[in-house]
Amino acid sequence: MSVEDSPASEEESAPEADGERTTEPKIRVENVTKQFGRIVALEDVSLEVEPGEIYALVGDNGAGKSTLMNVLSGVHEPTSGQIYKDGREVHFGNPSDARDNGIETVYQDLALMNDLDIATNIFMGQFPRKGGWPLQIIDWDETYERTEQIMMDQLGRDLDIRTEVEFLSGGQRQLVAIGRALAFDPDVIILDEPTSALSVDATRLVQDTIDKLADEGITIIIVSHNIESVLEHADRIGVLFRGSLVGTLEPSETDLEELNELMTTGTLESGLLDDD
Numbered sequence: 026m027s028v029e030d031s032p033a034s035e036e037e038s039a040p041e042a043d044g045e046r047t048t049e050p051k052i053r054v055e056n057v058t059k060q061f062g063r064i065v066a067l068e069d070v071s072l073e074v075e076p077g078e079i080y081a082l083v084g085d086n087g088a089g090k091s092t093l094m095n096v097l098s099g100v101h102e103p104t105s106g107q108i109y110k111d112g113r114e115v116h117f118g119n120p121s122d123a124r125d126n127g128i129e130t131v132y133q134d135l136a137l138m139n140d141l142d143i144a145t146n147i148f149m150g151q152f153p154r155k156g157g158w159p160l161q162i163i164d165w166d167e168t169y170e171r172t173e174q175i176m177m178d179q180l181g182r183d184l185d186i187r188t189e190v191e192f193l194s195g196g197q198r199q200l201v202a203i204g205r206a207l208a209f210d211p212d213v214i215i216l217d218e219p220t221s222a223l224s225v226d227a228t229r230l231v232q233d234t235i236d237k238l239a240d241e242g243i244t245i246i247i248v249s250h251n252i253e254s255v256l257e258h259a260d261r262i263g264v265l266f267r268g269s270l271v272g273t274l275e276p277s278e279t280d281l282e283e284l285n286e287l288m289t290t291g292t293l294e295s296g297l298l299d300d301d
């Protein structure tokens with residue numbers, strides 16, 4: 026993996042003289058195309074996600090949402106185009122490259138271990154350790170202390186972190202998966218369908234948590250079919266249609282009907298659409 030300064034980004038990272046923009050977008054996708062053989066899953070997609078923003082990606086089945094998510098999380102390399110993080114061009118050859126650049130992904134399959142407790146699930150594979158090599162052992166005190174911090178301070182939930190995950194509700198399980206992402210101290214979290222198959226209450230729990238993380242400055246990208254929830258919680262909504270980004274809308278300027286039209290036809294009859 027390499028991270029390069031792009032000449033353009035150096036210029037852009039300086040605060041502009043008119044004071045309008047002082048920060049780079051957290052994520053910038055520029056002209057990204059992804060092909061799988063003859064299938065064009067993404068075609069010339071460009072978008073920007075601002076720091077601390079909740080950006081939702083919506084689209085019909087096969088529109089390219091997962092592919093874009095996988096490009097950003099290092100699962101797929103784009104066929105062409107560039108990705109920038111904080112104004113620097115990044116190349117992700119695998120998910121740990123994305124992780125090294127502060128991007129964590131919570132997949133729909135939460136991949137939790139049911140018979141282990143919350144803290145163990147959160148730090149699985151990256152436990153704090155103590156002692157010198159070669160006699161290093163897991164530092165359980167530190168593991169539970171840091172889990173408590175993630176739960177209370179970042180997720181704002183008073184869950185008993187020694188509870189085995191199998192006893193948790195759907196919403197609580199989603200929080201544990203988000204907690205596991207937070208353990209890597211990311212500044213971007215990508216969430217794949219975080220509220221699918223959740224009850225109304227669980228959906229609210231997860232949404233409130235996502236709002237809280239964004240308030241803390243973490244940039245959130247949500248892939249979702251839940252348009253109502255997206256309209257309520259996202260700052261902006263990117264609509265993909267057959268691999269192309271056909272619109273970027275703010276919830277205040279659109280509604281369910283319009284989004285559905287855009288998702289299913291790739292255009293709006295009214296023609297009123299920002300092309301950013």
Ligand SMILES: Nc1ncnc2c1ncn2[C@@H]1O[C@H](COP(=O)(O)OP(=O)(O)OP(=O)(O)O)[C@@H](O)[C@H]1O
Pocket residue numbers: 061064065066084085086087088089090091092093
């Ligand atoms: N690994 C792959 N190999 C071949 N084709 C793929 C691969 N991944 C995705 N595609 C194709 O790329 C297109 C976009 O798929 P993608 O999964 O990104 O859409 P999506 O919007 O996430 O759809 P869904 O909501 O159904 O998950 C589809 O035509 C899909 O069949």
